[in-house]
Amino acid sequence: xxxxxxxxxxxxxxxxxxxxxxxxxxxxxxxxxxxxxxxxxxxxxxxxxxxxxxxxxxxxxxxxxxxxxxxxxxxxxxxxxxxxxxxxxxxxxxxxxxxxxxxxxxxxxxxxxxxxxxxxxxxxxxxxxxxxxxxxxxxxxxxxxxxxxxxxxxxxxxxxxxxxxxxxxxxxxxxxxxxxxxxxxxxxxxxxxxxxxxxxxxxxxxxxxx
Amino acid sequence: xxxxxxxxxxxxxxxxxxxxxxxxxxxxxxxxxxxxxxxxxxxxxxxxxxxxxxxxxxxxxxxxxxxxxxxxxxxxxxxxxxxxxxxxxxxxxxxxxxxxxxxxxxxxxxxxxxxxxxxxxxxxxxxxxxxxxxxxxxxxxxxxxxxxxxxxxxxxxxxxxxxxxxxxxxxxxxxxxxxxxxxxxxxxxxxxxxxxxxxxxxxxxxxxxx
DNA sequence: AGTTTGTCACCTAGGTGGCAAAGT
DNA sequence: ACTTTGCCACCTAGGTGACAAACT
Numbered sequence: 275x276x277x278x279x280x281x282x283x284x285x286x287x288x289x290x291x292x293x294x295x296x297x298x299x300x301x302x303x304x305x306x307x308x309x310x311x312x313x314x315x316x317x318x319x320x321x322x323x324x325x326x327x328x329x330x331x332x333x334x335x336x337x338x339x340x341x342x343x344x345x346x347x348x349x350x351x352x353x354x355x356x357x358x359x360x361x362x363x364x365x366x367x368x369x370x371x372x373x374x375x376x377x378x379x380x381x382x383x384x385x386x387x388x389x390x391x392x393x394x395x396x397x398x399x400x401x402x403x404x405x406x407x408x409x410x411x412x413x414x415x416x417x418x419x420x421x422x423x424x425x426x427x428x429x430x431x432x433x434x435x436x437x438x439x440x441x442x443x444x445x446x447x448x449x450x451x452x453x454x455x456x457x458x459x460x461x462x463x464x465x466x467x468x469x470x471x472x473x474x475x476x477x478x479x480x481x482x483x484x
Numbered sequence: 485x486x487x488x489x490x491x492x493x494x495x496x497x498x499x500x501x502x503x504x505x506x507x508x509x510x511x512x513x514x515x516x517x518x519x520x521x522x523x524x525x526x527x528x529x530x531x532x533x534x535x536x537x538x539x540x541x542x543x544x545x546x547x548x549x550x551x552x553x554x555x556x557x558x559x560x561x562x563x564x565x566x567x568x569x570x571x572x573x574x575x576x577x578x579x580x581x582x583x584x585x586x587x588x589x590x591x592x593x594x595x596x597x598x599x600x601x602x603x604x605x606x607x608x609x610x611x612x613x614x615x616x617x618x619x620x621x622x623x624x625x626x627x628x629x630x631x632x633x634x635x636x637x638x639x640x641x642x643x644x645x646x647x648x649x650x651x652x653x654x655x656x657x658x659x660x661x662x663x664x665x666x667x668x669x670x671x672x673x674x675x676x677x678x679x680x681x682x683x684x685x686x687x688x689x690x691x692x693x694x
Numbered sequence: 695a696g697t698t699t700g701t702c703a704c705c706t707a708g709g710t711g712g713c714a715a716a717g718t
Numbered sequence: 719a720c721t722t723t724g725c726c727a728c729c730t731a732g733g734t735g736a737c738a739a740a741c742t
Contacts, residue, residue: 318721371711374722378709438721439711446711456710458728528697581735584698588733648697649735656735666734668704 311355311384312400315376316436344423346394352427355384359452360431368434369445380453383432405433521565521594522610525586526646554633556604562637565594569662570641578644579655590663593642615643 342348354360359381360368371377383400390396440446450456552558564570569591570578581587593610600606650656660666 380710450711453710454730455708456729459711590734660735663734664706665732666705669735 311382313378313382314400314402316370316372316379317376318372318374318436318438342423342425346391346396347423347425349389349391350396350425351388353386353388354429354431355386356381357431360429362452363445363448364431364433366442366444366448368432369437369440369442370434371438371440372436373438379434380449380455381432385427403428521592523588523592524610524612526580526582526589527586528582528584528646528648552633552635556601556606557633557635559599559601560606560635561598563596563598564639564641565596566591567641570639572662573655573658574641574643576652576654576658578642579647579650579652580644581648581650582646583648589644590659590665591642595637613638 363381370379387398435441440449450459573591580589597608645651650659660669
Protein backbone atom coordinates (compact mmCIF):
# COMPACT_ATOMS: atom_id res chain seq x y z
CA UNK A 275 0.00 0.00 0.00
CA UNK A 276 2.74 2.40 -1.01
CA UNK A 277 1.43 5.94 -1.32
CA UNK A 278 3.64 8.64 -2.81
CA UNK A 279 4.58 11.39 -0.43
CA UNK A 280 2.45 14.29 -1.59
CA UNK A 281 4.62 17.13 -0.41
CA UNK A 282 8.32 17.28 -0.98
CA UNK A 283 8.70 18.20 2.63
CA UNK A 284 9.91 16.81 5.91
CA UNK A 285 10.58 13.17 6.62
CA UNK A 286 11.93 13.11 10.16
CA UNK A 287 11.06 9.62 11.26
CA UNK A 288 10.88 7.30 14.25
CA UNK A 289 8.75 4.25 14.69
CA UNK A 290 7.58 4.02 18.25
CA UNK A 291 5.10 2.09 20.28
CA UNK A 292 3.19 3.14 23.35
CA UNK A 293 3.46 0.90 26.39
CA UNK A 294 1.98 0.73 29.84
CA UNK A 295 3.46 -0.53 33.09
CA UNK A 296 1.72 -1.42 36.32
CA UNK A 297 3.51 -1.85 39.60
CA UNK A 298 2.61 -1.94 43.25
CA UNK A 299 4.12 1.01 45.05
CA UNK A 300 3.86 3.11 48.17
CA UNK A 301 2.38 6.13 46.43
CA UNK A 302 -1.23 6.59 45.55
CA UNK A 303 -2.33 7.88 42.19
CA UNK A 304 -6.04 8.70 42.28
CA UNK A 305 -7.34 7.33 39.01
CA UNK A 306 -10.69 6.09 37.74
CA UNK A 307 -10.71 2.34 38.09
CA UNK A 308 -12.40 1.62 34.80
CA UNK A 309 -10.58 3.55 32.10
CA UNK A 310 -7.63 5.91 31.98
CA UNK A 311 -6.21 7.99 29.19
CA UNK A 312 -2.81 9.57 28.80
CA UNK A 313 -2.34 12.76 26.91
CA UNK A 314 1.41 13.15 26.62
CA UNK A 315 2.36 15.96 24.31
CA UNK A 316 4.64 15.02 21.46
CA UNK A 317 7.41 17.58 21.54
CA UNK A 318 10.12 18.14 18.97
CA UNK A 319 12.95 17.27 18.92
CA UNK A 320 11.54 13.80 19.18
CA UNK A 321 13.69 10.66 19.03
CA UNK A 322 14.16 10.28 15.31
CA UNK A 323 15.78 7.90 12.89
CA UNK A 324 15.17 6.40 9.50
CA UNK A 325 14.90 2.63 9.95
CA UNK A 326 11.53 0.96 9.89
CA UNK A 327 12.01 -1.57 12.66
CA UNK A 328 9.24 -3.35 14.49
CA UNK A 329 8.97 -4.66 18.02
CA UNK A 330 8.70 -8.32 18.88
CA UNK A 331 6.30 -7.52 21.69
CA UNK A 332 3.14 -9.56 22.18
CA UNK A 333 -0.28 -8.36 21.18
CA UNK A 334 -2.54 -6.37 23.46
CA UNK A 335 -2.95 -7.32 27.05
CA UNK A 336 -0.04 -9.71 27.04
CA UNK A 337 2.63 -8.75 29.56
CA UNK A 338 6.27 -8.94 28.59
CA UNK A 339 8.66 -11.11 30.56
CA UNK A 340 7.75 -13.64 33.22
CA UNK A 341 4.75 -13.08 35.44
CA UNK A 342 5.05 -10.98 38.56
CA UNK A 343 4.92 -12.68 41.94
CA UNK A 344 2.93 -9.97 43.67
CA UNK A 345 -0.71 -11.15 43.45
CA UNK A 346 -1.98 -7.56 43.40
CA UNK A 347 -0.02 -7.09 40.19
CA UNK A 348 -0.27 -10.50 38.55
CA UNK A 349 -4.05 -10.30 38.37
CA UNK A 350 -4.03 -7.02 36.47
CA UNK A 351 -5.02 -6.93 32.82
CA UNK A 352 -4.93 -3.93 30.51
CA UNK A 353 -7.11 -3.43 27.44
CA UNK A 354 -6.48 -0.89 24.72
CA UNK A 355 -9.47 1.32 24.02
CA UNK A 356 -10.35 2.25 20.42
CA UNK A 357 -8.42 -0.80 19.28
CA UNK A 358 -10.25 -0.93 15.95
CA UNK A 359 -9.36 2.68 15.20
CA UNK A 360 -5.71 2.16 16.16
CA UNK A 361 -5.58 -0.84 13.83
CA UNK A 362 -7.11 1.16 11.01
CA UNK A 363 -4.39 3.76 11.38
CA UNK A 364 -1.70 1.13 11.82
CA UNK A 365 -2.57 -0.50 8.51
CA UNK A 366 -1.79 2.79 6.78
CA UNK A 367 1.25 3.48 8.95
CA UNK A 368 0.28 5.79 11.77
CA UNK A 369 1.87 9.25 11.77
CA UNK A 370 1.97 11.67 14.68
CA UNK A 371 2.87 15.30 14.20
CA UNK A 372 5.43 16.66 16.63
CA UNK A 373 5.86 20.37 17.28
CA UNK A 374 8.00 22.51 19.47
CA UNK A 375 5.06 23.50 21.66
CA UNK A 376 3.91 19.90 21.96
CA UNK A 377 1.09 18.13 20.16
CA UNK A 378 -1.65 15.80 21.29
CA UNK A 379 -1.71 12.25 20.01
CA UNK A 380 -4.64 11.08 17.98
CA UNK A 381 -5.88 8.48 18.51
CA UNK A 382 -5.50 8.93 22.26
CA UNK A 383 -3.68 6.25 24.23
CA UNK A 384 -6.52 5.10 26.44
CA UNK A 385 -6.75 1.84 28.34
CA UNK A 386 -9.10 -0.07 30.57
CA UNK A 387 -7.44 -1.67 33.59
CA UNK A 388 -9.02 -4.79 35.01
CA UNK A 389 -8.27 -6.95 38.01
CA UNK A 390 -7.05 -4.33 40.44
CA UNK A 391 -7.48 -4.74 44.17
CA UNK A 392 -9.46 -1.72 45.29
CA UNK A 393 -7.74 -1.81 48.67
CA UNK A 394 -4.22 -1.82 47.25
CA UNK A 395 -2.20 1.10 45.93
CA UNK A 396 -0.77 1.02 42.44
CA UNK A 397 1.52 3.13 40.36
CA UNK A 398 1.04 3.47 36.63
CA UNK A 399 3.70 4.35 34.12
CA UNK A 400 3.38 5.11 30.44
CA UNK A 401 6.27 5.50 28.05
CA UNK A 402 7.31 5.31 24.43
CA UNK A 403 9.45 2.49 23.15
CA UNK A 404 11.73 3.34 20.23
CA UNK A 405 11.35 0.80 17.44
CA UNK A 406 14.67 1.63 15.82
CA UNK A 407 18.05 1.62 17.44
CA UNK A 408 18.59 5.34 17.08
CA UNK A 409 19.52 7.54 20.00
CA UNK A 410 16.66 8.18 22.40
CA UNK A 411 17.36 11.73 23.39
CA UNK A 412 14.41 12.15 25.78
CA UNK A 413 15.38 9.44 28.43
CA UNK A 414 16.93 6.24 29.63
CA UNK A 415 15.52 6.90 33.09
CA UNK A 416 13.58 3.70 33.40
CA UNK A 417 12.77 2.92 36.98
CA UNK A 418 14.46 -0.17 38.34
CA UNK A 419 12.12 -2.57 40.12
CA UNK A 420 12.16 -6.10 41.36
CA UNK A 421 10.75 -8.41 38.74
CA UNK A 422 8.04 -9.52 41.12
CA UNK A 423 6.03 -6.31 41.38
CA UNK A 424 6.06 -5.10 37.83
CA UNK A 425 3.97 -5.95 34.83
CA UNK A 426 4.24 -4.19 31.51
CA UNK A 427 2.05 -4.20 28.43
CA UNK A 428 3.01 -3.25 24.90
CA UNK A 429 0.47 -2.41 22.25
CA UNK A 430 1.92 -2.80 18.81
CA UNK A 431 -1.17 -1.31 17.23
CA UNK A 432 -0.14 2.05 18.62
CA UNK A 433 3.20 2.30 16.88
CA UNK A 434 3.66 5.45 14.89
CA UNK A 435 6.06 7.62 12.94
CA UNK A 436 6.92 11.06 14.28
CA UNK A 437 6.68 13.65 11.49
CA UNK A 438 6.41 17.38 11.08
CA UNK A 439 4.02 17.48 8.14
CA UNK A 440 1.98 14.39 7.30
CA UNK A 441 3.53 12.13 4.67
CA UNK A 442 0.58 9.94 3.75
CA UNK A 443 -2.58 11.71 2.69
CA UNK A 444 -4.66 8.71 3.67
CA UNK A 445 -3.48 9.19 7.22
CA UNK A 446 -4.50 12.83 7.01
CA UNK A 447 -7.92 11.88 5.72
CA UNK A 448 -8.38 9.21 8.36
CA UNK A 449 -7.49 11.73 11.08
CA UNK A 450 -9.95 14.20 9.61
CA UNK A 451 -12.61 11.51 9.45
CA UNK A 452 -12.12 10.22 12.98
CA UNK A 453 -10.88 13.17 15.06
CA UNK A 454 -13.78 15.38 16.23
CA UNK A 455 -11.49 18.40 16.34
CA UNK A 456 -10.82 18.09 12.63
CA UNK A 457 -14.48 18.04 11.62
CA UNK A 458 -14.03 21.36 9.89
CA UNK A 459 -12.10 19.62 7.12
CA UNK A 460 -14.72 17.01 6.35
CA UNK A 461 -15.94 17.98 2.92
CA UNK A 462 -13.96 16.52 0.07
CA UNK A 463 -14.15 12.96 -1.13
CA UNK A 464 -11.56 10.86 0.73
CA UNK A 465 -10.82 8.76 -2.36
CA UNK A 466 -9.70 11.78 -4.33
CA UNK A 467 -6.64 11.91 -2.11
CA UNK A 468 -5.33 8.39 -2.44
CA UNK A 469 -3.85 8.64 -5.91
CA UNK A 470 -3.03 12.23 -6.69
CA UNK A 471 -0.87 14.73 -4.92
CA UNK A 472 -2.76 17.75 -6.18
CA UNK A 473 -3.29 20.69 -3.89
CA UNK A 474 -6.70 21.21 -2.33
CA UNK A 475 -9.41 22.36 -4.79
CA UNK A 476 -8.55 25.88 -3.75
CA UNK A 477 -11.30 26.62 -1.26
CA UNK A 478 -12.23 30.14 -2.36
CA UNK A 479 -11.15 32.01 0.77
CA UNK A 480 -14.37 32.32 2.73
CA UNK A 481 -15.36 35.66 4.19
CA UNK A 482 -12.65 37.15 6.32
CA UNK A 483 -13.14 39.78 8.96
CA UNK A 484 -12.22 43.28 7.78
CA UNK B 485 -23.25 48.87 52.05
CA UNK B 486 -26.15 46.60 52.88
CA UNK B 487 -27.92 45.39 49.79
CA UNK B 488 -31.21 43.52 50.05
CA UNK B 489 -31.10 39.92 48.94
CA UNK B 490 -32.89 39.98 45.60
CA UNK B 491 -34.13 36.41 45.52
CA UNK B 492 -35.82 34.79 48.44
CA UNK B 493 -33.56 31.82 47.91
CA UNK B 494 -30.67 30.02 49.49
CA UNK B 495 -28.39 31.48 52.11
CA UNK B 496 -26.03 28.69 52.99
CA UNK B 497 -23.05 30.55 54.32
CA UNK B 498 -19.44 30.25 55.36
CA UNK B 499 -16.80 32.91 55.46
CA UNK B 500 -13.50 31.49 54.43
CA UNK B 501 -10.08 32.66 53.47
CA UNK B 502 -7.60 31.05 51.12
CA UNK B 503 -4.14 30.37 52.47
CA UNK B 504 -0.86 29.12 51.09
CA UNK B 505 1.88 27.09 52.73
CA UNK B 506 5.44 26.53 51.64
CA UNK B 507 7.69 23.85 53.05
CA UNK B 508 10.89 22.14 52.06
CA UNK B 509 10.25 18.49 51.30
CA UNK B 510 11.68 15.47 49.55
CA UNK B 511 9.21 15.53 46.68
CA UNK B 512 9.43 17.66 43.61
CA UNK B 513 6.47 19.55 42.23
CA UNK B 514 7.31 20.92 38.79
CA UNK B 515 5.91 24.43 38.88
CA UNK B 516 6.66 27.67 37.08
CA UNK B 517 8.91 29.71 39.33
CA UNK B 518 7.23 33.04 38.68
CA UNK B 519 3.52 32.56 39.19
CA UNK B 520 1.22 29.69 40.11
CA UNK B 521 -2.53 29.43 40.19
CA UNK B 522 -4.76 26.97 41.99
CA UNK B 523 -8.08 25.97 40.57
CA UNK B 524 -9.73 23.97 43.31
CA UNK B 525 -13.33 23.21 42.53
CA UNK B 526 -15.81 24.33 45.14
CA UNK B 527 -17.99 21.33 45.80
CA UNK B 528 -21.18 21.20 47.81
CA UNK B 529 -21.69 20.32 50.59
CA UNK B 530 -19.18 22.98 51.52
CA UNK B 531 -18.35 23.82 55.14
CA UNK B 532 -21.22 26.10 56.04
CA UNK B 533 -22.41 28.15 58.96
CA UNK B 534 -24.12 31.43 59.68
CA UNK B 535 -21.73 33.57 61.68
CA UNK B 536 -19.81 36.34 59.99
CA UNK B 537 -16.47 35.96 61.73
CA UNK B 538 -13.19 37.30 60.45
CA UNK B 539 -9.66 36.02 60.77
CA UNK B 540 -6.96 37.83 62.67
CA UNK B 541 -4.39 36.84 60.10
CA UNK B 542 -1.86 39.35 58.85
CA UNK B 543 -2.13 41.06 55.52
CA UNK B 544 -0.75 39.57 52.35
CA UNK B 545 2.71 38.16 52.23
CA UNK B 546 3.05 38.08 55.97
CA UNK B 547 3.67 34.60 57.31
CA UNK B 548 1.83 33.43 60.38
CA UNK B 549 3.74 32.26 63.43
CA UNK B 550 7.46 32.62 64.03
CA UNK B 551 9.90 32.45 61.15
CA UNK B 552 11.16 29.12 59.89
CA UNK B 553 14.75 28.13 60.52
CA UNK B 554 15.32 26.45 57.18
CA UNK B 555 16.95 29.17 55.03
CA UNK B 556 15.43 27.71 51.85
CA UNK B 557 12.03 28.41 53.36
CA UNK B 558 12.62 31.58 55.35
CA UNK B 559 13.63 33.52 52.25
CA UNK B 560 10.39 32.73 50.44
CA UNK B 561 7.79 35.45 49.87
CA UNK B 562 4.37 35.03 48.32
CA UNK B 563 2.41 37.75 46.52
CA UNK B 564 -1.27 37.58 45.70
CA UNK B 565 -2.01 38.24 42.04
CA UNK B 566 -5.03 40.34 41.05
CA UNK B 567 -4.96 41.89 44.49
CA UNK B 568 -6.93 44.94 43.35
CA UNK B 569 -9.70 42.76 41.95
CA UNK B 570 -9.84 40.63 45.08
CA UNK B 571 -10.16 43.78 47.19
CA UNK B 572 -12.91 45.12 44.97
CA UNK B 573 -14.88 41.93 45.54
CA UNK B 574 -14.03 41.85 49.21
CA UNK B 575 -15.49 45.32 49.74
CA UNK B 576 -18.84 44.00 48.53
CA UNK B 577 -18.49 40.70 50.35
CA UNK B 578 -17.17 38.06 47.98
CA UNK B 579 -19.50 35.17 47.17
CA UNK B 580 -18.52 31.89 45.56
CA UNK B 581 -21.09 29.54 44.13
CA UNK B 582 -20.72 25.92 45.14
CA UNK B 583 -22.29 23.07 43.21
CA UNK B 584 -22.36 19.33 43.46
CA UNK B 585 -20.23 18.92 40.33
CA UNK B 586 -17.75 21.50 41.58
CA UNK B 587 -17.33 25.09 40.54
CA UNK B 588 -14.32 27.22 39.71
CA UNK B 589 -13.45 30.17 41.89
CA UNK B 590 -13.47 33.62 40.43
CA UNK B 591 -11.27 35.50 40.97
CA UNK B 592 -8.70 32.72 40.74
CA UNK B 593 -6.33 32.20 43.64
CA UNK B 594 -3.06 32.98 41.93
CA UNK B 595 0.22 33.87 43.57
CA UNK B 596 3.74 34.84 42.69
CA UNK B 597 6.41 33.07 44.72
CA UNK B 598 9.69 34.87 45.25
CA UNK B 599 12.94 33.93 46.91
CA UNK B 600 13.05 30.23 46.11
CA UNK B 601 16.35 28.40 45.72
CA UNK B 602 16.26 26.95 42.23
CA UNK B 603 18.39 24.03 43.37
CA UNK B 604 16.15 23.08 46.29
CA UNK B 605 12.92 21.11 46.21
CA UNK B 606 9.75 22.57 47.69
CA UNK B 607 6.26 21.42 48.40
CA UNK B 608 3.32 23.78 48.12
CA UNK B 609 0.03 23.42 49.90
CA UNK B 610 -3.15 25.41 49.47
CA UNK B 611 -6.16 25.16 51.70
CA UNK B 612 -9.26 26.97 52.91
CA UNK B 613 -9.46 28.36 56.41
CA UNK B 614 -12.95 28.49 57.93
CA UNK B 615 -13.69 31.92 59.35
CA UNK B 616 -16.47 30.74 61.59
CA UNK B 617 -16.28 27.99 64.17
CA UNK B 618 -18.69 25.71 62.40
CA UNK B 619 -17.84 22.10 61.62
CA UNK B 620 -15.40 21.68 58.78
CA UNK B 621 -16.72 18.56 57.15
CA UNK B 622 -14.09 18.32 54.39
CA UNK B 623 -10.97 17.73 56.72
CA UNK B 624 -8.75 18.19 59.70
CA UNK B 625 -5.99 16.34 57.89
CA UNK B 626 -3.43 19.06 58.21
CA UNK B 627 0.07 17.74 57.77
CA UNK B 628 2.25 17.93 60.85
CA UNK B 629 5.65 19.48 60.26
CA UNK B 630 8.49 20.76 62.28
CA UNK B 631 8.13 24.49 62.81
CA UNK B 632 11.46 25.09 61.12
CA UNK B 633 10.61 24.08 57.57
CA UNK B 634 7.17 25.54 57.14
CA UNK B 635 5.94 28.99 56.24
CA UNK B 636 2.32 29.85 55.66
CA UNK B 637 0.62 32.88 54.19
CA UNK B 638 -2.97 33.99 54.64
CA UNK B 639 -4.67 36.43 52.30
CA UNK B 640 -7.65 38.05 53.96
CA UNK B 641 -8.65 39.72 50.71
CA UNK B 642 -9.67 36.31 49.40
CA UNK B 643 -12.27 35.53 52.04
CA UNK B 644 -15.64 34.62 50.65
CA UNK B 645 -19.09 33.28 51.41
CA UNK B 646 -20.12 29.96 49.92
CA UNK B 647 -23.59 30.23 48.35
CA UNK B 648 -25.79 28.39 45.92
CA UNK B 649 -27.39 31.37 44.20
CA UNK B 650 -25.76 34.78 44.51
CA UNK B 651 -27.14 36.95 47.28
CA UNK B 652 -25.74 40.34 46.32
CA UNK B 653 -26.47 41.56 42.83
CA UNK B 654 -23.47 43.85 42.91
CA UNK B 655 -21.29 40.74 43.29
CA UNK B 656 -23.05 39.23 40.31
CA UNK B 657 -22.46 42.34 38.26
CA UNK B 658 -18.82 42.56 39.30
CA UNK B 659 -18.32 38.93 38.29
CA UNK B 660 -19.96 39.62 34.95
CA UNK B 661 -17.81 42.69 34.48
CA UNK B 662 -14.53 41.03 35.39
CA UNK B 663 -14.84 37.36 34.42
CA UNK B 664 -14.13 36.81 30.71
CA UNK B 665 -16.37 33.76 30.70
CA UNK B 666 -19.36 35.87 31.68
CA UNK B 667 -18.93 38.42 28.89
CA UNK B 668 -22.19 37.29 27.38
CA UNK B 669 -24.07 39.04 30.17
CA UNK B 670 -22.43 42.42 29.75
CA UNK B 671 -25.23 44.60 28.48
CA UNK B 672 -27.31 46.24 31.15
CA UNK B 673 -26.31 49.22 33.26
CA UNK B 674 -24.60 48.00 36.43
CA UNK B 675 -26.10 50.81 38.50
CA UNK B 676 -29.63 49.69 37.75
CA UNK B 677 -28.96 46.66 39.92
CA UNK B 678 -27.76 48.25 43.10
CA UNK B 679 -31.11 49.43 44.41
CA UNK B 680 -33.85 47.30 42.99
CA UNK B 681 -34.48 43.61 43.14
CA UNK B 682 -36.50 43.48 39.95
CA UNK B 683 -36.19 40.50 37.69
CA UNK B 684 -34.19 40.85 34.50
CA UNK B 685 -35.87 43.02 31.81
CA UNK B 686 -37.24 39.82 30.36
CA UNK B 687 -34.80 39.17 27.58
CA UNK B 688 -37.20 38.30 24.76
CA UNK B 689 -36.13 34.69 24.26
CA UNK B 690 -33.69 34.99 21.39
CA UNK B 691 -33.96 32.62 18.44
CA UNK B 692 -33.95 29.02 19.54
CA UNK B 693 -33.00 26.08 17.39
CA UNK B 694 -35.99 24.22 15.95
C1' DA C 695 -36.55 26.63 52.83
C1' DG C 696 -33.03 25.42 50.45
C1' DT C 697 -30.75 22.44 46.80
C1' DT C 698 -30.30 20.09 42.48
C1' DT C 699 -31.03 19.51 37.61
C1' DG C 700 -31.81 20.93 33.14
C1' DT C 701 -31.75 24.24 29.31
C1' DC C 702 -30.42 28.54 27.28
C1' DA C 703 -27.29 32.16 24.73
C1' DC C 704 -22.89 33.69 24.80
C1' DC C 705 -18.42 33.56 25.64
C1' DT C 706 -13.17 31.74 26.25
C1' DA C 707 -9.80 28.35 25.29
C1' DG C 708 -7.70 25.53 22.43
C1' DG C 709 -7.41 21.34 19.12
C1' DT C 710 -7.69 20.43 13.79
C1' DG C 711 -5.17 20.57 9.01
C1' DG C 712 -3.78 23.92 5.25
C1' DC C 713 -0.82 27.06 3.61
C1' DA C 714 2.73 30.47 2.86
C1' DA C 715 6.71 32.60 4.45
C1' DA C 716 10.65 32.79 7.11
C1' DG C 717 14.19 30.51 9.64
C1' DT C 718 18.00 27.05 10.16
C1' DA D 719 16.10 19.77 3.02
C1' DC D 720 13.71 20.31 6.75
C1' DT D 721 11.62 23.03 10.71
C1' DT D 722 9.30 26.79 12.70
C1' DT D 723 5.97 30.46 12.82
C1' DG D 724 1.85 32.74 11.93
C1' DC D 725 -2.57 33.05 10.09
C1' DC D 726 -6.99 30.93 8.69
C1' DA D 727 -11.86 28.65 9.18
C1' DC D 728 -14.01 25.41 11.73
C1' DC D 729 -14.71 22.66 15.26
C1' DT D 730 -14.95 20.60 20.48
C1' DA D 731 -15.04 21.48 25.29
C1' DG D 732 -16.49 23.83 28.88
C1' DG D 733 -17.05 28.20 31.91
C1' DT D 734 -20.69 32.11 32.63
C1' DG D 735 -25.33 33.63 34.97
C1' DA D 736 -30.47 33.23 34.33
C1' DC D 737 -34.34 30.79 34.92
C1' DA D 738 -37.79 27.24 35.72
C1' DA D 739 -38.92 22.99 37.48
C1' DA D 740 -38.18 19.17 40.33
C1' DC D 741 -36.30 17.32 44.36
C1' DT D 742 -35.44 16.85 49.52
